[in-house]
Amino acid sequence: MNPQAAVHRTETDGIPTLFAQAAGPMRAGLVFRVGVADETLARAGVTHLVEHLALHRQGLADYHFNGATKAAFTHFHVEGSEHEVVAYLQGVCASLAALPMERLETEKEILRTEESRRETPQLPLWRYGAQGYGLVSYPEWGVRNLGPQDVEAWAQTWFTQGNAVLWVAGERLPAGLTLRLPAGPRRSLPAVTSALPATPAYFSDGTGGVLLDAVVTDSTAARLYAGVLERELSRALRQEGGYSYTAATDYTARRDGFALVTAFADALPAKQDAVLGGFVDVLAGLQAGRIGQGDLDAVRTRADSALTAPDAAVLRLPGAAEDLLAGRPSRTLDELRAELRAVTPEDLHTVAVEAAGTALMQVPGGHSADWAGYTEAPTGSSYAVTGRRFASRSRDGSALIVGEEGVSVTAGARDGTEHAATVPYRACAAVLSWPDGGRRLIGTDGLVVDLEPGLYGVDAHTMATVDAAVPPTAVVWMPPRQRTPAPEPGPAPDGSGASRAGSPGRAAPTRRTGGQTATLVVFGLLSALFAFLALSFTVFGADDPETSTGEWLAIAGFMWGLTGLLAWPAVGVLRRTRRM
Numbered sequence: 172m173n174p175q176a177a178v179h180r181t182e183t184d185g186i187p188t189l190f191a192q193a194a195g196p197m198r199a200g201l202v203f204r205v206g207v208a209d210e211t212l213a214r215a216g217v218t219h220l221v222e223h224l225a226l227h228r229q230g231l232a233d234y235h236f237n238g239a240t241k242a243a244f245t246h247f248h249v250e251g252s253e254h255e256v257v258a259y260l261q262g263v264c265a266s267l268a269a270l271p272m273e274r275l276e277t278e279k280e281i282l283r284t285e286e287s288r289r290e291t292p293q294l295p296l297w298r299y300g301a302q303g304y305g306l307v308s309y310p311e312w313g314v315r316n317l318g319p320q321d322v323e324a325w326a327q328t329w330f331t332q333g334n335a336v337l338w339v340a341g342e343r344l345p346a347g348l349t350l351r352l353p354a355g356p357r358r359s360l361p362a363v364t365s366a367l368p369a370t371p372a373y374f375s376d377g378t379g380g381v382l383l384d385a386v387v388t389d390s391t392a393a394r395l396y397a398g399v400l401e402r403e404l405s406r407a408l409r410q411e412g413g414y415s416y417t418a419a420t421d422y423t424a425r426r427d428g429f430a431l432v433t434a435f436a437d438a439l440p441a442k443q444d445a446v447l448g449g450f451v452d453v454l455a456g457l458q459a460g461r462i463g464q465g466d467l468d469a470v471r472t473r474a475d476s477a478l479t480a481p482d483a484a485v486l487r488l489p490g491a492a493e494d495l496l497a498g499r500p501s502r503t504l505d506e507l508r509a510e511l512r513a514v515t516p517e518d519l520h521t522v523a524v525e526a527a528g529t530a531l532m533q534v535p536g537g538h539s540a541d542w543a544g545y546t547e548a549p550t551g552s553s554y555a556v557t558g559r560r561f562a563s564r565s566r567d568g569s570a571l572i573v574g575e576e577g578v579s580v581t582a583g584a585r586d587g588t589e590h591a592a593t594v595p596y597r598a599c600a601a602v603l604s605w606p607d608g609g610r611r612l613i614g615t616d617g618l619v620v621d622l623e624p625g626l627y628g629v630d631a632h633t634m635a636t637v638d639a640a641v642p643p644t645a646v647v648w649m650p651p652r653q654r655t656p657a658p659e660p661g662p663a664p665d666g667s668g669a670s671r672a673g674s675p676g677r678a679a680p681t682r683r684t685g686g687q688t689a690t691l692v693v694f695g696l697l698s699a700l701f702a703f704l705a706l707s708f709t710v711f712g713a714d715d716p717e718t719s720t721g722e723w724l725a726i727a728g729f730m731w732g733l734t735g736l737l738a739w740p741a742v743g744v745l746r747r748t749r750r751m
Contacts, residue, residue: 181344191340191485197252211313236250243304298366339488340485370531372531408449415446420433428499444538454527555581601645610634612637
């Protein structure tokens with residue numbers, strides 16, 4: 172191994188510093204042990220807001236710089252000349268010590284605009300609930316209500332000298348670099364919560380495709396397992412079955428000794444059964460130990476190539492900084508390569524068994540995975556509170572119950588039993604409060620109860636009682652609504668319907684991304700073209716003396732069927748999204 176690829180540890184103004192020698196422009200990053208998972212749902216977005224404010228004074232520069240707020244870490248990184256790197260890092264520290272509060276409202280608007288373009292994952296919500304690592308599934312509701320004192324207190328608590336690590340890649344450590352940060356202790360990782368009574372588990376979502384994640388011990392074998400899983404999914408679902416276009420996996424270290432293996436396969440509506448079945452079969456094969464040596468060798472070779480690349484040590488610096496902040500042991504590139512060589516198919520089998528026991532699967536709407544041994548994730552509560560009952564004015568049998576311990580919404584199921592969603596006041600992650608009197612209570616388990624006075628006829632005194640019972644720190648004041656919604660009044664009659672909501676109006680379509688817009692345009696144009704051709708042949712083809720009636724019907728039917736197939740992706744985008 173090239174000795175220049177080694178990572179050296181030193182200090183800069185009391186801040187642990189990781190340095191790797193590298194040619195070219197200097198690269199550096201300042202990493203803090205704070206992220207979304209350290210927030211509460213009612214104050215979600217405060218870390219991201221601090222990041223934006225800290226970068227404002229950088230203005231427009233010729234060198235590249237940016238920031239990133241993750242689940243448990245916040246990064247500030249830069250690439251440029253030595254003096255540019257020094258100016259950036261010192262400017263970030265100066266801003267963190269004295270945030271530009273004159274920019275507070277402007278940065279809030281920027282964050283809301285950024286949020287409107289972001290798609291949030293649902294698996295963390297179902298696995299962790301509306302707290303900790305599950306908060307990455309929710310909007311940044313807290314940003315709207317944060318004042319200067321709230322933001323400054325957060326920065327002074329988390330963005331401190333003891334809670335930071337610096338990494339640098341260049342020919343030398345930058346001269347004259349000083350990092351002035353307030354004193355503060357190293358912060359432990361966020362607590363890992365759970366909203367799943369049992370695993371493996373599944374939930375049904377309206378979008379196409381199959382998505383799964385599993386918690387495994389963070390190891391080299393687990394990283395290779397993720398790569399082998401991707402090869403198996405691609406082989407079974409794309410190459411052999413032709414069911415999916417994309418079959419991919421991801422590996423994310425949580426820095427607490429565990430990691431998340433995520434796998435995804437997309438599917439057209441007509442292929443969802445085949446994709447779900449094939450997905451489960453691939454997992455079962457790996458769990459049974461059917462792991463080819465050739466697949467392991469191919470993934471191992473690719474991983475080893477990454478570790479022997481000229482910039483391997485540099486690329487590992489941000490992750491090494493996170494490990495240092497989390498108190499995780501650091502390994503050299505030679506040690507990692509030795510671990511790669513030692514992994515066997517039996518080691519991957521062990522990981523596959525571990526992953527099977529912790530798996531959470533998102534299946535397309537209308538499907539289930541109980542036949543594969545997965546338990547349905549709870550969409551309701553095991554009990555309803557005792558208190559005053561308000562029947563729904565829609566006369567659908569649902570009711571709202573307001574008690575001393577919390578609130579519940581109930582509905583009768585087809586089997587005659589009553590199903591409920593309950594949010595106890597003591598476990599209320601957030602209360603969305605609208606000026607028209609509407610309230611949405613979200614429990615730490617992710618379950619939701621909507622209090623719409625017009626739907627249930629709740630009197631003002633009762634609403635005041637609820638407002639007084641919820642923790643003041645959980646209240647999120649929302650802007651006026653254009654109209655008072657008529658929400659789904661509770662669990663569905665089959666007992667499946669208490670929602671785990673990530674945003675107001677659970678039925679509202681998501682905003683359309685650039686990729687979805689491209690899909691809409693391409694397939695819309697193709698379907699329009701084939702519709703024109705099909706219509707032309709249908710009208711004029713019957714008069715062709717060289718075409719029999721049977722041939723005319725067959726060709727016309729084929730062309731119209733192809734038109735419908737091309738139109739389906741565009742229709743799916745229109746149904747699931749709305750234009751920005």
